[in-house]
Amino acid sequence: MSFISGVSASPGVLLALREQLNFIVKGKEILEMKRDRLAGEINRLLGEIRIRDEMESRLRDAYKLLVQVLMRKGMKNLATAAKSVDYMDLEFSTEMVMGINLVRLNIKREIKSTVYYDPLLQALAKKLNEAFRYMIKTAEIENNIEMLAYELMGTARKVNSLEKIVIPQYRETIRYVEERLMEDALSEFVRTKHIVGR
Amino acid sequence: MRSAAYIYLITRAHGLSTHLLSADDFRSLMRSRDLDAFVEAISRGDYAEKVGLLPREKVSAKELNRVFSEIYVDRLLYLLKVAPQPINKFLDAYTRKVEVENIKRILISKFYGLTITQEDLITLPRTYSVINFQAMLEAESIEDAISLLVYTKYKGVGNYISIARESDSTIPLEAYLDKVYFQNVSKYIEGLPDKGIVRNIIGFEVDIRNLYFVLAYKLLETPSNLIEKSIIRPLYRLTDEHISSIIRARKDVLVDTLGSTPYGWVSNFISDALERGSIEDLEHKLNVILYNFLKSMSTRNALGLGYVLWYLNAIYYEYRNLTAIAFAKELNLAEEEVSLVL
Numbered sequence: 001m002s003f004i005s006g007v008s009a010s011p012g013v014l015l016a017l018r019e020q021l022n023f024i025v026k027g028k029e030i031l032e033m034k035r036d037r038l039a040g041e042i043n044r045l046l047g048e049i050r051i052r053d054e055m056e057s058r059l060r061d062a063y064k065l066l067v068q069v070l071m072r073k074g075m076k077n078l079a080t081a082a083k084s085v086d087y088m089d090l091e092f093s094t095e096m097v098m099g100i101n102l103v104r105l106n107i108k109r110e111i112k113s114t115v116y117y118d119p120l121l122q123a124l125a126k127k128l129n130e131a132f133r134y135m136i137k138t139a140e141i142e143n144n145i146e147m148l149a150y151e152l153m154g155t156a157r158k159v160n161s162l163e164k165i166v167i168p169q170y171r172e173t174i175r176y177v178e179e180r181l182m183e184d185a186l187s188e189f190v191r192t193k194h195i196v197g198r
Numbered sequence: 199m200r201s202a203a204y205i206y207l208i209t210r211a212h213g214l215s216t217h218l219l220s221a222d223d224f225r226s227l228m229r230s231r232d233l234d235a236f237v238e239a240i241s242r243g244d245y246a247e248k249v250g251l252l253p254r255e256k257v258s259a260k261e262l263n264r265v266f267s268e269i270y271v272d273r274l275l276y277l278l279k280v281a282p283q284p285i286n287k288f289l290d291a292y293t294r295k296v297e298v299e300n301i302k303r304i305l306i307s308k309f310y311g312l313t314i315t316q317e318d319l320i321t322l323p324r325t326y327s328v329i330n331f332q333a334m335l336e337a338e339s340i341e342d343a344i345s346l347l348v349y350t351k352y353k354g355v356g357n358y359i360s361i362a363r364e365s366d367s368t369i370p371l372e373a374y375l376d377k378v379y380f381q382n383v384s385k386y387i388e389g390l391p392d393k394g395i396v397r398n399i400i401g402f403e404v405d406i407r408n409l410y411f412v413l414a415y416k417l418l419e420t421p422s423n424l425i426e427k428s429i430i431r432p433l434y435r436l437t438d439e440h441i442s443s444i445i446r447a448r449k450d451v452l453v454d455t456l457g458s459t460p461y462g463w464v465s466n467f468i469s470d471a472l473e474r475g476s477i478e479d480l481e482h483k484l485n486v487i488l489y490n491f492l493k494s495m496s497t498r499n500a501l502g503l504g505y506v507l508w509y510l511n512a513i514y515y516e517y518r519n520l521t522a523i524a525f526a527k528e529l530n531l532a533e534e535e536v537s538l539v540l
Contacts, residue, residue, distance in 0.1 A: 065478060067525075067526075067531065067535070068478045068535075068538065069478070070525050070529075071521065071522035071525045071526060071536070071539045072478075072481070072518065072521075072522060072539055074260075074263045074267070074521050074525075075259070075260040075263055075525075076263070076303075076318050077303075079318070080303055080306055080307060080312070080314070080318060081306075083307070083310070083312045083313075084306060084307075084309075084310040084312060116367075116368070116369075117302075117367075117368055117369045117372035117373065117428070119410070119411065119414030119417075119418060119477050119481070120414075120477055120478060120481055122414075122415075122418050122477075123414070123417075123418060123477040123478070126418060
């Protein structure tokens with residue numbers, strides 16, 4: 001192992017290695033805690049992502065009604081009504097969870113749906129408005145899950161590499177240095193005995 | 199004794215009604231493979247010339263919709279040419295719905311500060327309307343557009359701008375225009391030969407329209423002050439008490455409340471739509487009720503204005519149905535979905 005081969009066996013190095021190992025083990029524990037927290041957060045959001053089904057069903061309903069209105073009112077009427085739709089105001093903010101900026105989308109101003117004289121257009125606006133609200137919530141949750149999952153992947157990889165590679169290597173190195181020091185001490189003892197015997 | 203001109207008008211209406219597409223025609227159009235097949239099937243009769251002139255690459259549901267609306271307007275205004283007085287005045291007022299529709303489109307656009315062009319309007323013959331639509335289209339603001347209506351019967355619409363702005367809705371403006379339209383139609387009923395039948399038809403139309411708006415707005419939870427503004431008066435069989443009781447009623451008791459009005463029988467047809475809160479179903483069912491009523495009136499008054507009014511509505515339904523099928527074919531919709539609209 002290259003890690004071991006470059007290590008000089010001395011009590012100072014052994015002390016430093018032990019300190020480093022302690023630090024790495026603590027770091028691994030913190031990373032494990034982060035991993036568990038991230039997994040917990042993802043689990044919570046996975047529960048919320050069920051609204052995607054609701055969003056899709058509302059979008060399907062809105063689309064069905066849109067087609068019905070298009071067939072009844074024709075393109076010109078629908079286009080004029082569509083042009084009159086006001087913008088929906090969204091507030092974009094972030095919330096820090098374990099070092100990750102999670103997105104929060106808040107609707108600051110709703111689209112008014114009581115604008116139209118034609119009840120069919122009003123019903124369509126209402127359905128689309130509801131579908132948009134669900135789309136915004138779904139986008140927020142999916143984006144946050146993606147970011148958390150990406151971070152979780154990186155954290156799990158770090159924990160894994162510490163647990164499976166770095167820490168065993170350190171332990172091996174410490175064992176090697178301890179054996180070398182033991183061997184050196186033994187040979188020193190033998191040599192001293194030999195000199196005293198002469 | 200009926201005048202020769204009156205008999206000629208009725209005869210023309212009977213003759214023109216033979217140009218209308220039958221239920222079988224609609225069924226076969228619905229079964230068209232695609233939009234091209236639909237265009238091929240429709241390229242006969244009254245539609246042959248205008249649909250035939252469309253270049254193949256320009257054929258789309260939107261273009262067809264424009265062509266169908268032109269043919270609808272041609273048909274609508276044709277009877278005016280042969281109608282004697284005082285029927286002519288009445289029919290002129292009755293056909294003004296297209297003029298009102300154009301004014302509405304311009305005012306909605308101006309109200310929301312949108313761009314609107316001649317293309318967005320229903321094409322009307324220059325001699326038909328005294329309203330300068332071009333100037334209205336070019337008006338800088340809604341006030342400027344309304345100022346161009348000052349010498350017309352729609353001049354009062356200006357009084358509703360502030361209410362419309364307060365409620366951020368065009369409901370007061372559009373409802374006012376509809377009121378003027380129906381009041382104008384009612385004004386000319388008195389001198390007509392079949393005034394009893396005509397009053398019955400127009401009254402039924404107003405009541406059904408009011409029922410649709412009140413019920414639909416109730417389902418949409420529209421504020422009651424806006425619902426009240428959408429009502430067209432004078433009412434026919436409905437009374438102010440009936441309207442108020444429907445406005446005040448909870449959504450789950452709308453059917454029962456409707457049952458206590460002279461239109462209780464209508465609830466048998468629309469109760470399902472009301473329970474599901476389906477506006478599209480409600481609109482469709484009430485349209486079917488209106489059409490069937492007009493059809494029965496045309497049978498009872500086959501040699502009178504009842505038939506003429508049915509014909510004027512039948513051409514509108516034909517225009518609507520063809521537009522629906524054209525869009526359905528363009529969007530590859532199933533036959534069942536189209537039949538919900540027809």
